[in-house]
Amino acid sequence: MKRRKRATAPQKRNADATRAKILQAALDEFSERGLPAASTDDIADRCGVNKRMIYYYFGSKEGLYLAALESVFERFVALEREIDVEHLEPAAAIEAMIDLKIDYYVENPHFVSFLAMENFYKARHLRKSKKLHMFKTPLTEVIARILKRGQSSGQFRQDVDPVDFYVSMCALCIMYFSNQHSLGAIFQRDMMSGANIERRRRTVVDFVLSYLQMTDGARTPAPGRKPARQAALVS
Amino acid sequence: MKRRKRATAPQKRNADATRAKILQAALDEFSERGLPAASTDDIADRCGVNKRMIYYYFGSKEGLYLAALESVFERFVALEREIDVEHLEPAAAIEAMIDLKIDYYVENPHFVSFLAMENFYKARHLRKSKKLHMFKTPLTEVIARILKRGQSSGQFRQDVDPVDFYVSMCALCIMYFSNQHSLGAIFQRDMMSGANIERRRRTVVDFVLSYLQMTDGARTPAPGRKPARQAALVS
Amino acid sequence: MKRRKRATAPQKRNADATRAKILQAALDEFSERGLPAASTDDIADRCGVNKRMIYYYFGSKEGLYLAALESVFERFVALEREIDVEHLEPAAAIEAMIDLKIDYYVENPHFVSFLAMENFYKARHLRKSKKLHMFKTPLTEVIARILKRGQSSGQFRQDVDPVDFYVSMCALCIMYFSNQHSLGAIFQRDMMSGANIERRRRTVVDFVLSYLQMTDGARTPAPGRKPARQAALVS
Amino acid sequence: MKRRKRATAPQKRNADATRAKILQAALDEFSERGLPAASTDDIADRCGVNKRMIYYYFGSKEGLYLAALESVFERFVALEREIDVEHLEPAAAIEAMIDLKIDYYVENPHFVSFLAMENFYKARHLRKSKKLHMFKTPLTEVIARILKRGQSSGQFRQDVDPVDFYVSMCALCIMYFSNQHSLGAIFQRDMMSGANIERRRRTVVDFVLSYLQMTDGARTPAPGRKPARQAALVS
DNA sequence: CATGAATGAGTTTTCATTCAT
DNA sequence: AATGAATGAAAACTCATTCAT
Numbered sequence: 001m002k003r004r005k006r007a008t009a010p011q012k013r014n015a016d017a018t019r020a021k022i023l024q025a026a027l028d029e030f031s032e033r034g035l036p037a038a039s040t041d042d043i044a045d046r047c048g049v050n051k052r053m054i055y056y057y058f059g060s061k062e063g064l065y066l067a068a069l070e071s072v073f074e075r076f077v078a079l080e081r082e083i084d085v086e087h088l089e090p091a092a093a094i095e096a097m098i099d100l101k102i103d104y105y106v107e108n109p110h111f112v113s114f115l116a117m118e119n120f121y122k123a124r125h126l127r128k129s130k131k132l133h134m135f136k137t138p139l140t141e142v143i144a145r146i147l148k149r150g151q152s153s154g155q156f157r158q159d160v161d162p163v164d165f166y167v168s169m170c171a172l173c174i175m176y177f178s179n180q181h182s183l184g185a186i187f188q189r190d191m192m193s194g195a196n197i198e199r200r201r202r203t204v205v206d207f208v209l210s211y212l213q214m215t216d217g218a219r220t221p222a223p224g225r226k227p228a229r230q231a232a233l234v235s
Numbered sequence: 236m237k238r239r240k241r242a243t244a245p246q247k248r249n250a251d252a253t254r255a256k257i258l259q260a261a262l263d264e265f266s267e268r269g270l271p272a273a274s275t276d277d278i279a280d281r282c283g284v285n286k287r288m289i290y291y292y293f294g295s296k297e298g299l300y301l302a303a304l305e306s307v308f309e310r311f312v313a314l315e316r317e318i319d320v321e322h323l324e325p326a327a328a329i330e331a332m333i334d335l336k337i338d339y340y341v342e343n344p345h346f347v348s349f350l351a352m353e354n355f356y357k358a359r360h361l362r363k364s365k366k367l368h369m370f371k372t373p374l375t376e377v378i379a380r381i382l383k384r385g386q387s388s389g390q391f392r393q394d395v396d397p398v399d400f401y402v403s404m405c406a407l408c409i410m411y412f413s414n415q416h417s418l419g420a421i422f423q424r425d426m427m428s429g430a431n432i433e434r435r436r437r438t439v440v441d442f443v444l445s446y447l448q449m450t451d452g453a454r455t456p457a458p459g460r461k462p463a464r465q466a467a468l469v470s
Numbered sequence: 471m472k473r474r475k476r477a478t479a480p481q482k483r484n485a486d487a488t489r490a491k492i493l494q495a496a497l498d499e500f501s502e503r504g505l506p507a508a509s510t511d512d513i514a515d516r517c518g519v520n521k522r523m524i525y526y527y528f529g530s531k532e533g534l535y536l537a538a539l540e541s542v543f544e545r546f547v548a549l550e551r552e553i554d555v556e557h558l559e560p561a562a563a564i565e566a567m568i569d570l571k572i573d574y575y576v577e578n579p580h581f582v583s584f585l586a587m588e589n590f591y592k593a594r595h596l597r598k599s600k601k602l603h604m605f606k607t608p609l610t611e612v613i614a615r616i617l618k619r620g621q622s623s624g625q626f627r628q629d630v631d632p633v634d635f636y637v638s639m640c641a642l643c644i645m646y647f648s649n650q651h652s653l654g655a656i657f658q659r660d661m662m663s664g665a666n667i668e669r670r671r672r673t674v675v676d677f678v679l680s681y682l683q684m685t686d687g688a689r690t691p692a693p694g695r696k697p698a699r700q701a702a703l704v705s
Numbered sequence: 706m707k708r709r710k711r712a713t714a715p716q717k718r719n720a721d722a723t724r725a726k727i728l729q730a731a732l733d734e735f736s737e738r739g740l741p742a743a744s745t746d747d748i749a750d751r752c753g754v755n756k757r758m759i760y761y762y763f764g765s766k767e768g769l770y771l772a773a774l775e776s777v778f779e780r781f782v783a784l785e786r787e788i789d790v791e792h793l794e795p796a797a798a799i800e801a802m803i804d805l806k807i808d809y810y811v812e813n814p815h816f817v818s819f820l821a822m823e824n825f826y827k828a829r830h831l832r833k834s835k836k837l838h839m840f841k842t843p844l845t846e847v848i849a850r851i852l853k854r855g856q857s858s859g860q861f862r863q864d865v866d867p868v869d870f871y872v873s874m875c876a877l878c879i880m881y882f883s884n885q886h887s888l889g890a891i892f893q894r895d896m897m898s899g900a901n902i903e904r905r906r907r908t909v910v911d912f913v914l915s916y917l918q919m920t921d922g923a924r925t926p927a928p929g930r931k932p933a934r935q936a937a938l939v940s
Numbered sequence: 941c942a943t944g945a946a947t948g949a950g951t952t953t954t955c956a957t958t959c960a961t
Numbered sequence: 962a963a964t965g966a967a968t969g970a971a972a973a974c975t976c977a978t979t980c981a982t
Contacts, residue, residue, distance in 0.1 A: 014962090015962070033271075034269060035272075036272035037270075039954085040957085041955080049963090050964050051964090051965095052958085052962095052963070052964065052965085053962080055957070116351050116354065116355050117355055118416070118417055119413060119414050119417050120351050120352055121416075123416035123419070123420045126416075126417060126420050127420045135421055136422070137421065161434075161438075163422055164434060164435070164438050168438055168439075168442055174410065175402070178410075179350070181361075182354050184358070185367060186371055189398075199399060200399070203399050206446060207403055207445075207446045210442075211441060211442045211445040211446065214445040214449065249945085253946085274972070275972080275973065275974085285946060285948080286948090287947065287975085288947090289974095290975080291944095291946080295974080296972095488941085488942090504741060505742075506739060506742035507741035509975085509976070510978085511975095511976080521944095521977095522942070522944090522978090522979085522980095523941085523943090524977095525977090526941075531976095531978090583825060586825050586883075588886070589884050589885070589886050590739060590818060590821050591886075593886035593887050593889070596886075596887060602890060602891070607891065631904075631908075633892055637888060637905075638912055640880065641877050641881065642877065644876075644880065645876035645880045646872060648821075648824060648880075648883075649820070651831075652824050654828070655828045655832050657841070657868055669869060673870075676916060677873055677916045681912045681915040681916065683919070684919065723967085744951070744952090745951080745952065745953085746951080754967090755967060757953090757954090757955095757967070757969080758966080758968090759953095760952090760953065761966075761967080766952065
């Protein structure tokens with residue numbers, strides 16, 4: 001049904017504004033419906049801009065997706081770059097980072113969606129991005145410094161790989177949000193209630209600090225452990 | 236990407252086999268391309284079955300997706316139901332469960348994909364499933380029993396919520412796999428190498444047991460912690 | 471979605487019964503949805519008979535339609551053949567025929583539907599019927615005899631063509647029913663209420679008898695009448 | 706019945722013309738084949754317009770059907786609105802209206818087809834039309850005024866309901882055309898020959914004026930009339 | 941007689957993209 | 962810079978009909 005006349009008047013000639021509007025609409029559309037289901041018609045409708053402009057500014061639907069993806073990652077690493085925890089106690093610094101992440105995921109569901117989507121597509125587009133090198137999360141370096149401080153003061157265990165540690169911390173923070181819907185459906189909980197999010201935050205902090213403060217080798221090893229089904233891992 | 240006239244001979248009349256073939260092809264197609272991008276033409280071609288049969292057996296593309304989703308979850312909970320760790324030491328039992336999960340994710344990338352996809356779509360289809368009640372992971376109960384054993388023997392801390400704990404364990408296990416591509420691209424690592432997977436496995440076990448074995452309140456609290464930006468959580 | 475197992479057990483071998491069931495279902499389906507929209511699947515479902523049987527007994531969907539059409543017309547002319555009005559006064563005989571028709575249309579909406587449908591399709595199938603000759607309505611002859619009686623007694627006008635008269639009588643009776651939905655929508659009336667049908671019945675009788683009882687030429691002629699736009703009729 | 710690649714050159718950009726072409730083709734296709742059998746492919750081919758344009762302008766096949774239906778009705782009531790019979794003698798005015806109708810049906814078989822089709826579908830689409838209120842035929846008011854004039858001059862009977870009368874007049878006019886094919890097949894006549902149409906016209910005028918000019922109660926009542934099978938009408 | 945499974949052609953509809961202004 | 966109109970390919974889905982048992 002011939003899309004009803006937009007209410008808005010034809011665009012003033014304003015390249016930056018138009019571009020920005022399209023990008024914002026793309027962020028919404030892609031994170032709601034995913035790359036293949038997103039429609040250029042809908043994106044144009046969402047922002048009251050002529051569909052042709054998408055091609056003018058972004059070349060193609062995929063070009064627009066890439067731009068949206070990059071913008072999402074840029075904002076994210078920009079925030080991580082801003083954090084200043086060097087003046088805090090090591091444990092407090094770790095907590096601050098966990099807070100940062102959790103707050104970010106709560107407030108930026110777009111990021112969570114794009115990250116999941118992009119992983120579903122095997123990071124096909126992310127890898128194509130010329131800005132990929134900019135997305136190396138700055139936190140790993142911050143973490144490295146904090147770990148060092150905590151280790152030299154004896155608060156933290158010694159054998160921690162920063163990247164591996166970062167992944168663990170991240171996993172504890174993000175999976176709750178990225179998988180909120182299946183968890184919610186299966187456990188019949190509203191994962192996004194304030195109380196549940198706070199509980200999550202405390203659990204994450206507890207997990208991470210427990211790990212860091214555990215004296216190396218102090219924990220009871222599981223006796224007779226063998227590297228389960230190692231064969232399968234070769235593939 | 237062209238299709239057209241299958242060369243294969245007409246199907247033998249065998250309802251179960253045909254249904255199963257379609258389902259398997261759907262598993263592959265959906266987990267590779269996602270629900271909207273998956274094509275019924277391709278699914279039919281993949282399994283050499285007339286496209287019409289998809290509608291005969293599953294009613295619609297979405298019906299087929301739901302059937303595939305359910306089959307993926309059924310297999311998963313079936314495995315979790317089989318596990319027998321009651322005879323193991325609590326710590327060893329926990330390790331065994333982590334092994335089970337990690338091995339499963341390594342060997343069943345379909346599951347990881349479907350889970351991510353379904354969450355992307357806000358569990359829209361999962362919630363529609365009449366089998367949803369069957370997907371309540373049996374592990375939470377196993378975990379509850381093991382925790383109790385570990386707690387009464389004094390090995391484990393007291394204040395552990397089984398569901399919350401399950402989510403954490405799960406997060407540590409699965410996020411590495413579900414996000415392997417973005418992590419791999421950003422950190423320039425092959426997350427699926429045997430060595431990396433083994434390292435991951437050890438880290439997860441370490442995280443989880445550290446948490447469980449930490450004496451309650453023993454870890455240094457981050458001084459002056461306040462419930463960061465609680466306001467934002469109200470929404 | 472693979473049509474759910476019929477509740478009924480597989481058919482007993484009973485040719486006539488099966489044929490009749492299919493025919494009845496076809497009557498319903500065709501008169502509800504029309505020939506092109508009717509589906510053999512639905513017809514089979516409606517009567518709990520295997521779809522293949524439609525082809526066994528009727529050859530094709532169109533063959534079934536023709537059989538349904540013929541059955542509808544056969545029942546109709548059978549009724550008209552039964553009527554006995556020879557013993558009634560001419561006017562009463564006319565009234566009896568109008569009653570017969572109106573009652574029939576009220577009670578057999580299938581007939582009204584099939585007649586409209588078949589006319590929409592330019593009587594394509596009716597003309598193909600080998601039974602067409604049987605459908606020459608017997609009423610025209612009954613009418614001819616009654617008119618003669620009424621004319622010789624001086625009650626009825628002389629210049630009446632039986633077929634033309636039959637068409638008029640029929641029009642007054644059936645159009646109210648065949649067009650009930652557009653009339654109902656436009657005039658916001660429930661054409662099928664008992665009161666409205668009765669009013670219709672009286673009006674029809676009034677129209678028909680007024681016409682028949684009018685002395686030839688008695689009515690005021692419209693002065694200066696010319697055969698409006700005759701040219702257009704050539705086409 | 707094959708289509709495929711139009712040979713025609715791409716359309717000039719002219720929204721109104723394209724829309725109009727599609728609508729005209731739809732009028733033809735729908736009135737020839739009916740809503741379900743009509744094909745958007747054929748409609749596009751008929752008017753040399755890209756099939757996609759049907760959806761661009763009308764949203765769906767059903768949207769196009771509704772637009773066609775509305776256009777058919779609009780033209781019809783527009784004509785009825787134009788008629789000016791106030792200056793004619795009452796009887797002549799009635800004749801003029803009958804002429805108008807019959808001429809219209811002869812020249813606009815589309816209207817007859819759409820009306821029959823829409824009634825077959827229980828006025829489903831007509832009722833959905835936002836323009837339904839515009840289709841209340843203006844003739845009923847014209848008729849009311851003429852009847853009043855004829856009644857006060859003593860030419861016409863007193864007890865005439867305008868809507869009921871309109872339906873009768875309409876029935877006498879249209880049924881001959883809407884049912885021309887079954888009547889033609891059964892009576893072996895060419896209903897559309899000029900002579901037959903003229904005879905019809907005279908009969909209709911005769912019927913209608915006889916009814917109107919009949920002195921109330923003057924006609925011989927059928928003795929012992931009882932409201933035949935009234936019970937059946939309750940339902 | 942009766943049936944469930946299978947087929948291929950055809951249908952509406954959607955979509956990213958480009959044209960002409 | 963911006964726009965409404967136009968396009969062709971491909972998508973999901975439907976259907977009458979036939980096969981094999």
